[in-house]
Ligand SMILES: NC(=O)C1=CN([C@@H]2O[C@H](COP(=O)(O)OP(=O)(O)OC[C@H]3O[C@@H](n4cnc5c(N)ncnc54)[C@H](OP(=O)(O)O)[C@@H]3O)[C@@H](O)[C@H]2O)C=CC1
């Protein structure tokens with residue numbers, strides 16, 4: 070039985086892809102893709118299984134739309150983006166319901182994500198008007214040196230299932246503000262949020278072909294986006310494994326790339342931390358989206374003097390969390406995305422317990438709810454030998470490592486190939502600066518567990534990726550710098 074989310078505007082729930090202003094149902098890569106609600110396992114509907122042919126058509130449509138879109142003034146593009154941000158806000162409840170139905174996160178979190186999406190689009194509407202060039206003092210008397218910034222051209226964007234709306238917002242907002250056109254491929258498990266964006270882009274008056282949205286065969290779509298010479302940039306959020314593969318493919322035609330990949334975020338609690346604040350921050354840094362966020366804490370590093378108190382408080386707060394269907398009032402943790410995600414959390418728990426970990430709470434599939442629901446889990450006495458020390462769990466597992474001093478905390482925190490987000494709690498100002506400067510990460514939260522905002526740059530170092538999204542820096546990746554030398558003056 071098909072169970073669409075109850076919407077005020079059912080037309081936002083689309084089962085077709087958007088190519089050059091046409092909604093099409095082509096499925097050249099195989100049978101349409103079934104989309105299920107991860108909370109109930111029920112079928113929400115099907116979407117087209119597009120392949121290389123549809124991708125090539127979408128790229129051609131984006132390329133055809135590019136000259137007129139780049140010719141618009143920044144203020145005209147800003148008008149479209151502002152209208153889009155307003156439409157997202159006006160339809161927030163429906164967009165949040167679609168998001169919860171396909172992704173599982175609690176409705177309050179889905180509303181937050183949709184609100185953040187509107188904020189990104191609004192931000193880029195404003196920022197697009199400030200793409201300034203430079204005039205550089207010339208080393209020649211009779212020449213002038215001008216620097217201008219041009220849109221790169223057609224952008225290929227591939228987005229993940231954990232933030233089906235805001236990951237589109239960061240990419241589409243920046244691309245359109247810069248004057249680029251875009252082909253978007255959302256995750257197959259969460260395509261409906263993306264397709265709803267297509268409806269709203271049309272309503273915002275964004276011309277046909279500027280935004281194209283494809284659902285379908287990831288490898289085929291990825292292969293076409295990364296090899297087609299009309300595409301000038303690839304932007305991706307997802308696993309490090311796929312990101313590396315796409316970067317390799319894109320290198321063959323020297324496309325620009327932005328890669329927002331996996332993390333292994335440490336959350337350090339020093340003895341001098343404000344314990345209430347640290348536990349509060351830990352809960353959001355660990356359990357937002359059921360732990361399925363690339364900036365979610367993967368490892369808690371706790372100093373020995375505060376270890377037992379922190380462990381006891383975190384376990385108590387974790388045990389009190391209401392797990393359930395995201396549509397249910399009061400639920401703070403929904404299901405994981407699928408059985409594979411549940412199995413990975415189970416593996417990490419079994420490995421940790423086999424290597425001496427001590428279970429403080431949780432540890433199992435949710436006893437009452439079953440399916441993809443998992444108990445918030447805290448494990449003490451974690452060690453670097455455990456899988457959880459190295460691999461991203463992407464689920465509601467909080468392992469607690471113990472450290473003696475600041476140097477050891479920094480060493481443990483940096484002992485990973487990832488470098489996306491990290492957090493630490495201290496009341497010592499000197500330590501706040503020392504540790505923040507020593508941490509090899511793109512994002513640092515000091516006494517804060519949730520730091521994402523459209524005004525700050527989001528992105529990692531090391532194998533967590535390249536490029537930044539959001540903020541004034543988030544537009545740079547969609548621009549080429551041009552040096553113009555005016556001679557004979
Ligand atoms: N940085 C982050 O925010 C995210 C990190 N992850 C990490 O990755 C792990 C696995 O999650 P998973 O969903 O498999 O992530 P993937 O990296 O496989 O998926 C992300 C996106 O890439 C697409 N994709 C997958 N393979 C290819 C390919 N060969 N060419 C082009 N596009 C491709 C997916 O499409 P399709 O859905 O059709 O397969 C989806 O749109 C998670 O457990 C987590 O550790 C996952 C998601 C987000």
Ligand SMILES: O=C(O)CCCC(=O)O
Nearest residue numbers: 231232306362363364521
């Ligand atoms: O998991 C991600 O890739 C993005 C996280 C966005 C956020 O922090 O809201």
